[in-house]
Amino acid sequence: MSWGLTLFTARQDTTVVTVSWFFYLLSKNPNVLSKLKDKLGTMILQVKHHHGNDKIVWGCHSILSRNFEELTDKLSYLHAAILEALRLYPTVALNAKAPAEVDILPSGHQADPSLQIIFDLYAVGRMKIYMGRRSL
Numbered sequence: 001m002s003w004g005l006t007l008f009t010a011r012q013d014t015t016v017v018t019v020s021w022f023f024y025l026l027s028k029n030p031n032v033l034s035k036l037k038d039k040l041g042t043m044i045l046q047v048k049h050h051h052g053n054d055k056i057v058w059g060c061h062s063i064l065s066r067n068f069e070e071l072t073d074k075l076s077y078l079h080a081a082i083l084e085a086l087r088l089y090p091t092v093a094l095n096a097k098a099p100a101e102v103d104i105l106p107s108g109h110q111a112d113p114s115l116q117i118i119f120d121l122y123a124v125g126r127m128k129i130y131m132g133r134r135s136l
Helices: 003-028 030-051 056-064 068-074 076-088 128-134
Strands: 094-097 117-120
Touching: 003 030, 003 076, 030 076
Parallel strands: none
Antiparallel strands: 094 117
16 A cells, blocks of 8 residues: 555544544533534524525535634634544554654653653543643
8 A cells, every 4th residue: 555545544544533532522512512503503604694695505615715714713612622522532542752862851861762752642631630620
């Protein structure tokens, strides 16, 4: 399999996993789902008002054709909900890094290039020291 196809498949798989966890979490949190529906409904109505009585499909297309910063400003609650899904269920739960040269970690420990540091994003997303009262 070519690298391009591998990267495309990996991207597609991680997106599917993230969206699946996102909808699972929405099913467990009806107030978040309700708030998202209200916010998206308001935005679609604003677009329909701006463009006349177009179909919602045109309204959504119009929303998607805007620049990213404007979308992020208007969809901040959706953005936060997706980030929360990624915090709780990261698509890549384990990651490993090695320093390019000798370095000192924030803990004061020395790390040389032969050392591989493995961190668990699934665990970090649930740790009280990092997440405070949002931890599980």
